[in-house]
Amino acid sequence: MINQSLSLPNDEEVTSAPSGHCLLPLGRNAILLIEKPAIIRNAWLLTLLAIACIATLGIGTMPISPKEVIAVLFGHGSSMSQFIVQDLRLPRLLAALFTGAAFSLAGCLMQTMARNRLATPGIIGIDNAAMAFAVSSVVGMGISLAPSVMALAGAATATALAFGLAGGSGTRGYRFIVAGIGIGAIAGAITQLLLSQVSIDVANSAYPWTVGSLSARDPMMVKVLGIGLGVCLVACLLFASQFALMPFSDQVITALGANIKSIRIITLVLCITLTGLAVAVAGPVGLVALIGPEIARVLARYRGIPLISSALTGALVMIIADLFGRTVLSPIELPVGIVTAVVGGPYLIWILVRRTSRTSL
């Protein structure tokens, strides 16, 4: 949305913006360059998101009309619908909103960094490692910390291993991906090991973690994720101009005066935080990180890096997938991870199969 803030020499008057942009003066020496199509695009996405939210709050075994939903949200409505909307459906909606946005934003960042649209946190094993750590705390093995802390630790461990073993991600982006696949395989095996060691009841309680589900999530963790997501979004906007350099080669970035290493480290830290917290809430729903940025990129028509749009589309995808899983086979509830995998898996294969595909960004 906000492309970059430019500082201008004093003696130069800026009178007109490039086409499709508008200027916003910030004090004496700086202006903000705003891309109009991006604003319009994100406004559309926000509208769609709001419609999806209201639909989600209304649809269920006790249908509530959109009018009533809006009334409840503004503090009116019958006590019955207030209970259903506020206490039952709203927490789940927030969880879907936050996790979708977090996964998708992390995916967008990592794809940009590795210059490969297949390099999402799910593919390179961050999801699996975060899951393995979180499951270990759920089934009570080893050190028992809060699952969100464990998930963050797992995400950080996996990323550090993949990045370190592959020797960076720059010109050898593919190494990073394959190293991640290997680490993801180990983490998956460890999860299976943990689940096979405990009684069936404990295993069942950990089962939603392993497929990705939004039912009965800890409200505390959702709150932590919300705060983390807010912080990461602000950080993304602050560093947006630096992230915009990442598609270029290392030499170009260095020649432009930016520090490629620090950009990569910032990106990785953001990815770890977002993915770790999101896995702590919903388990591995990694394919959202693949689908969300892809839709955002199609909408943006390859103009820059669609960070905000990615977050919005990710949240939209997650909400729709959860709504689908909740209603289509009701009363049985499909975990959201399974819905996204069944939809996203064929899509991933399709990306690979297309003859003239552009897997690199």
Added chain:
Amino acid sequence: MISWFHIPPAQRPLFSLFVPALLVLALCCFCSLLFGAGGLSLQASFQTLLGNGSADDQFTVFHLRANRTLVGLFVGLTLGIAGALMQAVARNPLAEPGLLGVSAGSSFAVAITLVLGASTATLTVGIAQLGALIGCICVLSVARMQGQHNDPIRLVLAGAALSSLLLAVTSLLLLFDQRAADEIRFWVTGSVAGRDTNTLFSLLPSMLIAGLCILYAAKPLASLALGERVAIGLGHKPQRIRAVVIVAVALLVGGATAIAGPVAFIGLVVPFAARALVGPDIRRTLWLCLPLGPIIVIAADVVSRLVAQPAEMPLGVLTAIIGAPVLLLIVRSRRMPTL
């Protein structure tokens, strides 16, 4: 005096490796009977092997441990050979049945039969093999469309995608069936312990067919390594060779999965080691895979019994821990070796 290590791998005489490997395999089998978790001490195991142990000890050594050694032998053999064949046909050193979703296809088929009412004991092997065949065709056709010589990574990515899709559908099936979920929880870890050896005998016909396929395909496969045009010029039919090899891989992997569950990375590690020892010729590699596969599986199984006493670590976890570094080693090698 030129040491043996100075001879290039491709010129080393095969028997100078094959015979020692067989001896190591015999040693591994012996260790597998001797060591184990649980109450039986090393001395008691040794005494039992010599013929003077109690009935309980004899049951442990000659039934439990002998059975899992036999299953390990079979699994190592099939997965090692399948990995070598798959890498040759895809001309990609990363092609591995576990990574590429062939085992996942097999698991998926097994999950379906479990949900439909079979138990793991009466599992029909043919269904696992059918699942492996479908997974194999899916993933190799994805790679073929891209011209696989240029991009070894794409095949792995396609496999990862296929695996995650199949795993998701498998979990979906299990969501509806608590009993199947409980049974498959132990099965998906991949283990050679407590498996039914009767299944081994029911596998013999399909293994015979797989063996015939390999005998038919080995020589043409070696010429296919020189390039498709050369192979056609030498009078081979690449399409037919590929089809035969895919059938053999599916039979082997499906059989192994039906018995031991998905054991990842064996198909990557064994041919990698074999190639490092005797060079890239597929016929020599296949010969060496015969003893190497069982050596690695049985050794890993013995270690899995000893590291977490008195409990056991599932074999699948241990092979993942051995295999992932080899994967990294292949990827990190300066020039991605193409086959």
